Amino acid sequence: MEYTKKEMGNYNLYFVKTNKFKTIHVSFNFGKERTKEDEVYGVILFKVLLNGTNDYPDLDDLCRKRMSIYNPSVRMGSETTGLDRIIYLDTVFADEKYTEKGMNRESIEFALSHIYNPLVKDGAFEEKSFELAKHDYIERMKRIKDDPDRYCKERVWEEMDIYPNGEFDIDGCIKFAEKLSSKDLYEYYQTLFTENSLDIFVVGNTDEDKITDIIDNAIKGDFKKSRKEHYINRDANELKVITETSDTEQSKLAIGLRYEDLTDFERKYVSLVYNNILGGGWTSKLNRVVREENSLCYYVYATRRIPFGVSFIFAGIDASNYDKTIDLIKEQMKNMESFISEEELQRVKDVYYNALVSIEDSQSSILNNVMGMVFDDTDSISDRRKNMEKVTLDDVKRVAEKVKMEVIYLLEGGQGNGKENL
Amino acid sequence: MEKKTYKTIDLDVYEETLDCGLKVFVCPMDRHDALAKITTHYGSGIISFKPHLKDEFTEIPLGTAHFLEHKMFAKEDGSDIMSIFQLNGANSNAYTSNHVTSYYFESPSKFFDNLKVLLDLVTKPYYTDENVEKEMGIIDQEIKAGFDDPYEAAYHSTMFNTFKNLPYRYPVAGYTDSIKDITPNVLYDCYNTFYHPSNISLTITGNVKPDETIKFIKEYYDKLDYSNRPNIQIREYDEPLEVFKEEEVIYKDVTNNIIENAYKVSFKNSDMDLAKALAYVSIYLNIKFGGISKFNKEIYEDKNILRPVGFWKDLYDDYLLIDFSTEVIETRDIFERIYNNLNDKEFSKEDFDLFYKNALKEIITMADSVGAVNNVIDYQVRMYGKVLYDYYNIYKNLNYEECVKFIDSLDFSNNTRIIVTKKKD
Numbered sequence: 033m034e035y036t037k038k039e040m041g042n043y044n045l046y047f048v049k050t051n052k053f054k055t056i057h058v059s060f061n062f063g064k065e066r067t068k069e070d071e072v073y074g075v076i077l078f079k080v081l082l083n084g085t086n087d088y089p090d091l092d093d094l095c096r097k098r099m100s101i102y103n104p105s106v107r108m109g110s111e112t113t114g115l116d117r118i119i120y121l122d123t124v125f126a127d128e129k130y131t132e133k134g135m136n137r138e139s140i141e142f143a144l145s146h147i148y149n150p151l152v153k154d155g156a157f158e159e160k161s162f163e164l165a166k167h168d169y170i171e172r173m174k175r176i177k178d179d180p181d182r183y184c185k186e187r188v189w190e191e192m193d194i195y196p197n198g199e200f201d202i203d204g205c206i207k208f209a210e211k212l213s214s215k216d217l218y219e220y221y222q223t224l225f226t227e228n229s230l231d232i233f234v235v236g237n238t239d240e241d242k243i244t245d246i247i248d249n250a251i252k253g254d255f256k257k258s259r260k261e262h263y264i265n266r267d268a269n270e271l272k273v274i275t276e277t278s279d280t281e282q283s284k285l286a287i288g289l290r291y292e293d294l295t296d297f298e299r300k301y302v303s304l305v306y307n308n309i310l311g312g313g314w315t316s317k318l319n320r321v322v323r324e325e326n327s328l329c330y331y332v333y334a335t336r337r338i339p340f341g342v343s344f345i346f347a348g349i350d351a352s353n354y355d356k357t358i359d360l361i362k363e364q365m366k367n368m369e370s371f372i373s374e375e376e377l378q379r380v381k382d383v384y385y386n387a388l389v390s391i392e393d394s395q396s397s398i399l400n401n402v403m404g405m406v407f408d409d410t411d412s413i414s415d416r417r418k419n420m421e422k423v424t425l426d427d428v429k430r431v432a433e434k435v436k437m438e439v440i441y442l443l444e445g446g447q448g449n450g451k452e453n454l
Numbered sequence: 455m456e457k458k459t460y461k462t463i464d465l466d467v468y469e470e471t472l473d474c475g476l477k478v479f480v481c482p483m484d485r486h487d488a489l490a491k492i493t494t495h496y497g498s499g500i501i502s503f504k505p506h507l508k509d510e511f512t513e514i515p516l517g518t519a520h521f522l523e524h525k526m527f528a529k530e531d532g533s534d535i536m537s538i539f540q541l542n543g544a545n546s547n548a549y550t551s552n553h554v555t556s557y558y559f560e561s562p563s564k565f566f567d568n569l570k571v572l573l574d575l576v577t578k579p580y581y582t583d584e585n586v587e588k589e590m591g592i593i594d595q596e597i598k599a600g601f602d603d604p605y606e607a608a609y610h611s612t613m614f615n616t617f618k619n620l621p622y623r624y625p626v627a628g629y630t631d632s633i634k635d636i637t638p639n640v641l642y643d644c645y646n647t648f649y650h651p652s653n654i655s656l657t658i659t660g661n662v663k664p665d666e667t668i669k670f671i672k673e674y675y676d677k678l679d680y681s682n683r684p685n686i687q688i689r690e691y692d693e694p695l696e697v698f699k700e701e702e703v704i705y706k707d708v709t710n711n712i713i714e715n716a717y718k719v720s721f722k723n724s725d726m727d728l729a730k731a732l733a734y735v736s737i738y739l740n741i742k743f744g745g746i747s748k749f750n751k752e753i754y755e756d757k758n759i760l761r762p763v764g765f766w767k768d769l770y771d772d773y774l775l776i777d778f779s780t781e782v783i784e785t786r787d788i789f790e791r792i793y794n795n796l797n798d799k800e801f802s803k804e805d806f807d808l809f810y811k812n813a814l815k816e817i818i819t820m821a822d823s824v825g826a827v828n829n830v831i832d833y834q835v836r837m838y839g840k841v842l843y844d845y846y847n848i849y850k851n852l853n854y855e856e857c858v859k860f861i862d863s864l865d866f867s868n869n870t871r872i873i874v875t876k877k878k879d
Binding site for chain 1: 539590592745821
């Protein structure tokens with residue numbers, strides 16, 4: 033998918049012009065080096081910013097304003113990609129050709145008002161708004177265990193010790209948040225949207241000059257140059273086996289895998305094939321053997337987080353089947369080193385090729401694709417296809433030998449009949 | 455084949471009803487992907503009916519529709535449907551709800567190969583003692599995971615306590631002990647009655663040519679014998695307006711209290727057009743509980759309440775169910791606040807008028823997605839028996855005074871309250 037880049041002095045604007053969509057998607061991406069506090073700061077900050085502005089301090093009035101301009105969606109969040117963190121502000125709105133003239137400008141300015149015109153008093157965020165957001169965050173962290181799937185994922189992630197510069201565990205997040213003041217958060221905010229790098233992506237049937245004018249008039253800051261992705265690579269730790277108990281019927285199993293010393297080609301392509309032959313989709317080895325042949329679970333799958341050099345296997349099982357499930361998973365991982373077929377390889381490649389074709393079907397996938405090329409060293413769609421074609425069985429077997437099981441985590445539930453819970 | 459057009463967004467839909475009764479909707483869109491979804495109007499809410507070619511009504515085990523959905527993937531020749539889809543580069547899946555069972559695939563290539571697999575999937579049943587037995591362990595795990603989730607547990611209890619007789623009260627997947635009674639014969643009874651094409655609709659959106667597609671589907675069904683159309687007879691239930699149980703406390707390993715509050719509202723005496731009536735309720739709920747409401751602001755500012763009060767509505771035979779849920783540190787007056795807000799039926803015309811803009815944004819957003827267009831057609835066919843091509847105009851022509859009068863006529867008093875709370879030591 034072609035895109036055009038406009039260098040706007042200290043930030044960049046990227047346009048993907050397409051007449052396939054009736055909505056316009058604009059994504060503002062502020063990049064910074066990751067710190068362990070970012071996650072806590074971010075979640076609380078986004079809530080403060082999204083729930084009131086200087087012009088519309090009350091939530092209901094802010095929402096009424098949004099409805100009056102045809103309800104553009106406004107979303108904030110962040111993603112840690114290896115050693116960096118991207119903070120994004122996204123808005124999707126109906127192209128004014130279908131609503132009324134002036135709404136493109138209104139929508140973009142409305143979205144940006146959340147970060148450039150926040151509710152501030154005496155050098156800090158308005159206290160009530162801050163306290164509510166902080167309270168909400170702390171309570172949410174406290175109840176992570178209520179959702180066994182999420183808790184299991186959080187725990188295996190923690191035990192994998194992903195970041196070189198560390199991260200808070202659940203209790204650490206809570207303790208840090210408890211000490212946070214409105215002034216602290218405001219200080220963090222002050223440089224976030226004005227001094228980090230800024231890359232803006234626009235997807236839709238837009239007039240580039242008009243949109244550029246709207247954005248350039250609304251953007252405020254002295255931005256740094258953005259940098260490419262910095263991946264995390266390290267050797268696997270000794271295998272840790274951890275069991276915790278839970279008052280649930282089903283047990284949740286999570287296994288953390290580490291890829292050691294991948295080449296660039298292996299990181300981008302071969303590890304994807306490895307992950308998907310092992311645990312991606314219906315025809316994967318794990319689904320075949322663990323679910324279909326042995327009826328041990330409703331789901332079992334592997335998912336790859338390649339900026340961090342890891343994959344995870346997740347399954348919902350009966351605790352009594354733990355040993356059998358682990359044995360089967362280990363057996364299938366061993367099989368990846370020698371018993372994989374051309375058919376399995378081709379199947380994964382075909383799914384990949386189709387996914388490449390489908391990128392143009394949605395604005396969010398177009399956006400992700402262009403962002404991948406800008407922030408990471410993702411290849412173009414045509415190069416990705418060509419490179420995937422080069423992946424051989426021997427490549428996959430070599431990667432299989434570089435995969436180490438690092439954590440086995442079981443959230444152990446009991447046995448019983450769901451009906452008793454009613 | 456009849457061509458219709460979604461007004462405002464200029465999407466064409468080609469409709470055809472085959473001789474066998476299958477309803478087909480084809481909506482070409484400028485995309486690479488095509489999404490085909492086949493939906494039988496048989497869900498977990500049907501548990502007593504007269505099987506095709508049998509004289510007596512039968513009661514089937516709870517969870518049968520969902521079990522049947524799983525077993526439709528088993529084939530006599532041993533072929534693995536999910537693998538074939540994947541080999542053809544398609545994403546595919548299936549789901550069962552209270553009202554329907556749906557099967558679908560989405561792919562940018564091999565459309566007709568995949569369409570044939572989808573049609574084979576729903577036209578070639580193969581149930582044996584062995585393959586039924588094998589599925590028990592998998593579904594048992596699915597059921598257990600559902601009951602472990604406190605939100606899902608609250609939902610199960612809400613449905614159970616709202617309805618006294620209607621089978622919607624039971625979980626879609628059934629219970630560990632109910633599915634043990636499912637046999638191949640039970641599955642064939644259900645299949646022969648509800649999987650006849652006359653009870654099915656097929657919706658295709660995206661990269662598709664209507665002429666070729668409808669020709670392909672016709673030729674496929676012409677080779678099969680569907681002359682003996684079932685006369686579907688489903689047991690009718692006398693469902694009272696009152697909820698089965700007004701309050702229940704469930705003990706689970708949770709940090710705070712999860713609450714769910716469902717209102718059972720009679721919809722049978724309304725002579726208003728159903729789409730319009732549901733639009734009025736939707737607007738009313740959004741004005742009273744959505745982002746622009748004072749209620750939402752107060753909830754957000756109340757530290758005892760940990761999540762915004764979420765709400766949804768759906769129609770269950772003659773009853774509209776309006777469901778609210780949230781999470782609180784202490785239950786205090788949350789149920790009373792929801793009740794009072796729902797029953798304080800005053801709202802301004804200014805707020806009411808905001809919603810036609812919202813409806814326009816929603817329909818424009820919908821038109822950008824192959825999946826969303828497919829879902830809307832599929833939903834409207836289930837709900838209204840037809841596609842609402844003038845959906846936006848329905849919204850645009852809504853009338854404030856009529857809305858006030860209609861909402862005023864609804865009785866928001868019958869409700870059930872569920873609390874999921876921490877186990878006592």
